[in-house]
Amino acid sequence: MSGIIGRKMATKGILNMNQLLLGSRVFASRTFSSSAKEMTVRDALNSALDEEMSADPKVFVMGEEVGEYQGAYKITKGLLDKYGPDRVLDTPITEAGFTGIGVGAAYHGLKPVIEFMTFNFSMQAIDHIINSAAKSNYMSAGQISVPIVFRGPNGAAAGVGAQHSQCYAAWFAACPGLKVLAPYSSEDARGLLKAAIRDPDPVVFLENELLYGESFPVSAEALDSSFSLPIGKAKIEREGKDVTITAFSKMVGYALQAAEILAKEGISAEVINLRSIRPLDRPTINASVRKTNRLVTLEEGFPQHGVGAEICASVVEESFEYLDAPVERISGADVPMPYAANLERMAVPQVEDIVRAAKRACYRAEKSVPMAAAA
Amino acid sequence: MANLISKSRNLNHFFLSSRFHLLSLLNQRSSRTPSFTTVAGGGFIRPTAKFSGHIFRPERYQSNQAGEQLSTIYYEEDGHHQNTHENQDMDFPGGKVPITPQMKFISESSEKRLPCYRVLDDDGYPIPGSIFEEVSKELAVKMYSSMVTLQTMDTIFYEAQRQGRLSFYLTTAGEEAINIASAAALSLDDFVLPQYREVGVIFWRGYPLQQIANQLFGNKFDYGKGRQMPCHHGSNELNYLTVSSPIATQIPQAAGVAYSLKMDKKEACAVVFLGDGSTSEGDFHAGLNFAAVLDAPVVFICRNNGWAISTPINEQFRSDGIASKGVAYGIRSIRVDGNDALATYSAIRAAREMAIKEQRPIIVEAMTYRVSHHSTSDDSTKYRPVEEIEHWKTAKSPISKFRKYIQRNGWWNDENESEHRGDIRKQVLQAIQAAEKVNKSSLTDLFTDVYDKLPLNLQDQEKSLRDAVKRSPKEYPSDVPI
Numbered sequence: 001m002s003g004i005i006g007r008k009m010a011t012k013g014i015l016n017m018n019q020l021l022l023g024s025r026v027f028a029s030r031t032f033s034s035s036a037k038e039m040t041v042r043d044a045l046n047s048a049l050d051e052e053m054s055a056d057p058k059v060f061v062m063g064e065e066v067g068e069y070q071g072a073y074k075i076t077k078g079l080l081d082k083y084g085p086d087r088v089l090d091t092p093i094t095e096a097g098f099t100g101i102g103v104g105a106a107y108h109g110l111k112p113v114i115e116f117m118t119f120n121f122s123m124q125a126i127d128h129i130i131n132s133a134a135k136s137n138y139m140s141a142g143q144i145s146v147p148i149v150f151r152g153p154n155g156a157a158a159g160v161g162a163q164h165s166q167c168y169a170a171w172f173a174a175c176p177g178l179k180v181l182a183p184y185s186s187e188d189a190r191g192l193l194k195a196a197i198r199d200p201d202p203v204v205f206l207e208n209e210l211l212y213g214e215s216f217p218v219s220a221e222a223l224d225s226s227f228s229l230p231i232g233k234a235k236i237e238r239e240g241k242d243v244t245i246t247a248f249s250k251m252v253g254y255a256l257q258a259a260e261i262l263a264k265e266g267i268s269a270e271v272i273n274l275r276s277i278r279p280l281d282r283p284t285i286n287a288s289v290r291k292t293n294r295l296v297t298l299e300e301g302f303p304q305h306g307v308g309a310e311i312c313a314s315v316v317e318e319s320f321e322y323l324d325a326p327v328e329r330i331s332g333a334d335v336p337m338p339y340a341a342n343l344e345r346m347a348v349p350q351v352e353d354i355v356r357a358a359k360r361a362c363y364r365a366e367k368s369v370p371m372a373a374a375a
Numbered sequence: 376m377a378n379l380i381s382k383s384r385n386l387n388h389f390f391l392s393s394r395f396h397l398l399s400l401l402n403q404r405s406s407r408t409p410s411f412t413t414v415a416g417g418g419f420i421r422p423t424a425k426f427s428g429h430i431f432r433p434e435r436y437q438s439n440q441a442g443e444q445l446s447t448i449y450y451e452e453d454g455h456h457q458n459t460h461e462n463q464d465m466d467f468p469g470g471k472v473p474i475t476p477q478m479k480f481i482s483e484s485s486e487k488r489l490p491c492y493r494v495l496d497d498d499g500y501p502i503p504g505s506i507f508e509e510v511s512k513e514l515a516v517k518m519y520s521s522m523v524t525l526q527t528m529d530t531i532f533y534e535a536q537r538q539g540r541l542s543f544y545l546t547t548a549g550e551e552a553i554n555i556a557s558a559a560a561l562s563l564d565d566f567v568l569p570q571y572r573e574v575g576v577i578f579w580r581g582y583p584l585q586q587i588a589n590q591l592f593g594n595k596f597d598y599g600k601g602r603q604m605p606c607h608h609g610s611n612e613l614n615y616l617t618v619s620s621p622i623a624t625q626i627p628q629a630a631g632v633a634y635s636l637k638m639d640k641k642e643a644c645a646v647v648f649l650g651d652g653s654t655s656e657g658d659f660h661a662g663l664n665f666a667a668v669l670d671a672p673v674v675f676i677c678r679n680n681g682w683a684i685s686t687p688i689n690e691q692f693r694s695d696g697i698a699s700k701g702v703a704y705g706i707r708s709i710r711v712d713g714n715d716a717l718a719t720y721s722a723i724r725a726a727r728e729m730a731i732k733e734q735r736p737i738i739v740e741a742m743t744y745r746v747s748h749h750s751t752s753d754d755s756t757k758y759r760p761v762e763e764i765e766h767w768k769t770a771k772s773p774i775s776k777f778r779k780y781i782q783r784n785g786w787w788n789d790e791n792e793s794e795h796r797g798d799i800r801k802q803v804l805q806a807i808q809a810a811e812k813v814n815k816s817s818l819t820d821l822f823t824d825v826y827d828k829l830p831l832n833l834q835d836q837e838k839s840l841r842d843a844v845k846r847s848p849k850e851y852p853s854d855v856p857i
Contacts, residue, residue, distance in 0.1 A: 086638065092668060097627050097661025101669075104631025104645075107616060108566060110638065112631075131621050132628065140609050140617040141600035142824040176825050200827040232830070279830050 036217035044186035044218070045075045045207065048193040049113065051225040053083055056111065059197055060087040062098050063115030063152075072117050073153065073212055099125035099150070103132045106148040106202075113197060116152035119168045119206065133202040134177030149196045154182070154206035155249060155300045156348055162336035167301030169248065172204045173278040173310070179231055180278040182206045182248040185216040188275055191229030199231065206277075208250045234281035236288070240270035243294040243358050246285060246311055248274040251298045251349065258354035267362055277307055285311060286319045293324040294361040300348055303331040328357040488695050491742055492722055493712040497771070499779030507721040512786045518559050518716060519781055520795055522551040522774050525575045527799045528584065529747075532591060535807055536605075536751045541591050543605045547572050549746030552716040552773035553678055555579060557646075557741075560723035564643035566632050568616045568625040571606055572678065573648045580613040584802055588810035595856070600824075601816040623653035626662030626675070630736075633671035637734060644672040644730040652683025654697055663704045666736040674726045675706075675738045678713065680745035685758040698740035706736050713741030714773035717780070744771065817856040818844070 039047075053059045060083075065072045067080040067090040080088040091098040095116065102112035116122045122129065129150060136144045155167040173180045179201055183189040189207070196203040221227060237252060238259050247255040252273045259269040270288050274281065289295050295315055297308030308329040315327060333347040359365050464471035494507040501507075510518070529546035536544040547554050554575025561567070567576055574587065586598070590608050593601035598610055599617065609617025619625065629647035636643050653659055654677065666673050677697040681688055694700055701708030707729065711722040719741055726737040744767040748755040755764065769775075781787040818840065822833045829837075844851050851857075 089669075092661075092664060094657075094661040094665065096657050097630075097665045100624060100627025100658055100662060101631035101634065101665055104568070104625075104628030104633075105635045106631070107628065108632040108635040110631075110635045127621055127624060128627075132619060132624055136617070136619075137827070138824045139599065139603050139607070139619070140611075140824075141598060141602060141820070143598065143609060143611040144617055145827065179826070279832060282832075 036219060037223065038215045039186045039218045039223075040213055040215050041183070041186050041189045041207070042073070042075060042212040044189040044216075045193055045212075046077055046079075048190045048197075049076065049079060050082070052194055052197040053079065053087060055225070056197075057087075058109065059111045059113065060089065060105075061113045061115065062089040062091055062102055064091055064093060064098075064117055066090060066115050071115070073209060075207075075212070076115070095121050095125035096128065099128040100132070102148055103128050103136075103146060106133070106146045107136070107144050111147045111149075111197065113149045113151060116150065118164055118209075119152050119154040120164055120166055122150065122152070122168065129172075129178075129202070129204070130175055134175050136177075137201070138177060145200050146202045147200045149193075149199075149203045149205055151193070151196075151205035151207060153209040153212075155208055156332070156337060156344070157209040159339060159341060159344065160337075161339040165337035167206075167299065167332070168204075169206055169277045169299070170301055170306045170310075172206075173280075173307065174305075175278075177202065178278060179203045179276070180206065181231065181276055182274065184211070184237075184249055184252040184273050184275070186214075187216065187218050187222045188229065188235075188273070190218070190222055191227055192231070192275060194228040195231050198228065203231075206249065211250055211253075214253075229275065232276045232279040232281055234275055234284045235273045236270060236284070237273045238269070238271040240268035240292065242268045242270075242292055243296060243361050244270045244272060244285070244288040244292045245296045245298055245354065245358065246272045246274055246308075247298040248277060248307070249300070251300055254349065254351050255298055255354060257351045258358065261351070261355050262358055265359075265364075267358060267364065269358055274307075280310065280314065282314050282318070286315060289315050289319050290322045293322055294358075295323070296328040296330060296354065296357045296361055298330045298349060298354060300332050303329065303334050306331050325361045325363065328361045330354060330357050483693070484695060485699075489698050489710045491710045491712050492718050493715050494718040494721065495715050495776055495780055497776065499776045499783065501717075501780075507717050508724050510717065510720060512784070514559065515777075515781050515784070516786055518555050518720075519774075519777055519787060521555045521575065521579055522716070522777065523792075523795055524584070524799045525551045525554060525578065526774060527796060528587065528803045531800065531803045531807070532588075533747075533751065535591075540807070540811065541605055541751075543751055544591070545572065545606050545750035546747040547575055549744050549767055549773070550678055550680060550713065551575060552719055552777065553676070553713045553741045553743060556716040556719035557648075557676055557723050560720050561646055561727060562643065563614060564641065565727065566614045566616070566636065566643065566645050568629045568632065568645065568647040569608075569618055570622070570625065570648050570650055570653065570678075571618045571620070572650070574606065574608060576648075577608050577610060577613060577615045580610075580615060582608065582610055582613055582615070585806045585809065588803075588806035589813070592810040592813070593815060594810055594813040595816045596810075596813060597816070600820040602820075623649060623656035623658040623662075625649070626653070626656075626658050627665060628662075629673045629675070630662050630666040630669060630671045633666065633673035633736075634669055637670070637672060642731060644674055644727055646674045646676060646727075648676050648678060650683060651677065651679045651681065651688050651697065652686065652691055653677075654700070655691055663700075663706060663736070663738075667705045670734045671736055672730040672734050673736045674723065674730050675736065676723065677738065677740045678743060679740055680713075680743045682745045682749070682755070682759070684749040684753060685755070687759075696740055696742070698738060701738045706738050708738035708740065710740045710742060713743035714771055714776065716773060716777045743773075815855050 049061065061076055061079060066076040067085065067088045070077040076088065099114055102114040105112050133146045133148055136146050156165040169180060169182060172178055179199065181192045181196055181203060183192045193205060196205050238256060240259065245255045252271065255271045259271050262269045270292055272285060272288055297311045299307045308331055312327045312329060330349045330353055332349065335347060337347055338344055463474055465474050494501055494505045496502055525547060529548060532541065532544050533546055535541050550572060554573055558576040558579035563580060569576065589596040590599060591605040599607065607618040609615060616625065625647050626649055629645045633645035636645060663675065679696055683691055696710065698708040698710040709722055712718050722739055726739050729735065730737050746764060746768045778787065822829060822837045825833060844857060
């Protein structure tokens with residue numbers, strides 16, 4: 001294995017090596033002693049914020065505990081010392097208040113980065129996000145643009161219960177006027193956050209608390225301060241030919257693990273890291289399904305009207321003849337997140353669920369399972 | 376040692392006796408201290424400040440008169456004693472607070488309501504001793520004629536809705552002085568965030584009558600490209616934020632705009648209009664609190680017109696209007712007669728000055744009456760007496776009051792009046808006719824401005840719409856250009 005990698009390193013550039021490393025990487029494994037630098041998602045986000053604030057004096061950060069406390073999850077660590085209280089604002093406890101203020105500041109030309117301690121709390125400010133930020137450019141016919149970024153942890157953490165665990169990707173992605181991004185790796189985090197801050201439209205940036213501490217290799221290109229990733233482009237994390245698995249955020253890691261297990265059983269899974277929920281990279285998804293003929297959608301959020309539902313509809317609309325099996329949709333359980341660890345485990349998709357669904361899509365299920373059963 | 380432990384009863388006795396011994400010692404000490412003062416009418420001995428204010432009563436263990444003793448303290452008349460308690464401050468997070476031994480609840484309402492600043496009386500005479508900013512003849516005449524224009528166009532546009540030519544309209548009837556006087560008091564650099572009853576402000580800034588009509592009809596000349604309901608005006612150039620329907624959302628946004636102006640160090644402030652009803656929204660609290668904490672230069676102009684659709688103010692809040700809420704947020708406030716153009720003008724000029732120079736928020740509560748129905752979707756005679764509406768429409772009209780003032784100054788006469796009214800009426804009717812004839816925005820404008828750049832999915836949708844139009848041209852509306 002290392003011999004093969006060595007030969008490839010000699011003949012291809014750093015980016016390809018990165019692709020190879022990512023393609024064969026196992027979730028949570030740090031066994032590569034490669035020459036690529038490693039960076040946690042937390043550091044990736046922090047460095048992206050730092051560089052964008054340095055490049056553009058109009059960018060400022062606002063939220064609860066972002067300043068003196070260095071950030072509830074330490075994403076904004078060091079920024080208060082470096083940029084001062086004018087650009088890193090600690091706020092009173094009012095999501096409606098600071099979101100409204102951020103929108104107002106954006107109306108007038110500043111570029112706020114609003115942090116929600118978790119997107120569950122963004123519900124207290126949803127009117128400002130949807131009715132003001134998302135719709136203003138349209139309603140004012142382009143006179144009022146809202147170059148704002150709403151960021152924070154989204155989805156389930158570990159043992160935090162119903163009001164701290166919901167995934168809001170589908171809710172925000174339903175709304176025209178918003179862009180919705182969901183990074184997975186550190187490179188995703190850096191590139192997409194920079195793109196979000198530079199973008200003149202309002203962007204909802206969905207992070208994941210459990211990924212903050214994860215380390216990923218980052219290329220030299222990604223470390224450059226001018227780096228950014230295009231919004232609306234998904235990434236093929238692992239190429240395959242038998243079944244397409246779409247995922248975003250933490251679930252990408254799970255999908256990659258499942259792909260490893262499936263590979264041992266002779267099923268080659270293609271894992272797509274969506275990166276962008278709105279706009280959804282329908283061309284990439286459809287091209288992949290036309291290649292593999294089978295689709296498994298994966299998300300942590302609630303099943304009804306979820307991201308998987310939209311992907312399924314898109315594929316049925318555009319690539320129906322290419323499907324050899326019904327689309328498998330894996331999502332969280334249709335219940336508010338329970339707290340007890342055993343119940344929580346059953347309420348979110350696990351790697352085994354992904355493997356089983358992929359096998360069903362390949363008509364390789366061990367037992368005949370009724371169509372309506374949950375994974 | 377062992378002996379002592381086994382004989383527990385003896386042990387207790389030992390301790391008890393020693394305690395009494397201690398007490399007697401203390402007793403002796405206390406009675407010997409020369410610093411005790413006997414209190415006239417109190418009848419018992421109290422320690423001085425040396426004992427840090429707590430009652431040192433060794434006999435307390437035996438006394439069953441503690442209650443009486445304590446109660447005597449509360450009605451203590453001796454000034455010397457009160458000072459030793461009440462001149463002390465307590466340290467708490469947030470600063471020192473004076474203490475008081477009196478348990479006193481602050482009343483839910485003051486004896487007197489906050490006074491209302493007024494310059495002209497009901498007959499348009501300046502009240503003797505009133506302080507106000509002088510207004511030149513040119514400015515006064517411009518203000519007055521703009522108020523008349525506002526009233527005239529409101530009436531005609533309202534009628535146009537009734538005739539089915541417009542889908543919706545809401546008027547500023549009764550609030551013309553607030554609209555025009557406030558606009559006149561501001562500079563064009565001040566960024567205005569309206570609620571929806573402030574078309575007079577954007578008009579004063581230079582938004583033409585024809586443009587108002589264009590917005591109402593949603594035609595292709597509308598700056599909003601026909602995307603908004605009537606009366607949702609907006610103009611980047613004139614620093615007037617496009618009207619947004621949800622109530623009070625503009626309040627915290629104003630603090631954000633003010634923050635941006637503060638960062639740019641501009642000689643300007645944010646000015647946000649809000650109604651009495653909007654003060655019930657969570658956004659009101661968040662916006663005011665935050666503006667105070669951020670030292671944001673924003674002027675909150677509350678049009679307290681007594682009604683929020685059918686909800687009268689006594690069902691909206693129980694405070695003394697809105698100006699009284701300022702102190703709760705640490706915001707300087709004033710209550711002004713909103714039907715008095717001069718008072719409103721002066722108050723807002725002063726408020727703006729303070730907001731910018733001192734970098735702080737200011738609240739101006741303009742008292743008035745909503746003569747109009749809430750909108751064309753409302754019939755307010757259903758929930759309030761017609762006589763009340765008539766009274767405010769005639770006897771208390773801000774327009775008549777100001778007219779009396781300027782006519783007495785020789786700046787205006789009846790001839791000017793009829794000429795101006797006739798002129799405006801003609802202009803408005805022409806504007807309506809012209810706006811009605813203009814085509815609506817083209818099909819392209821359905822898809823633009825959702826994002827900064829047209830995304831792929833919308834490009835696809837536009838293309839498929841155009842294809843559909845080509846296939847069935849008869850089903851496509853004739854006044855929408857392709």
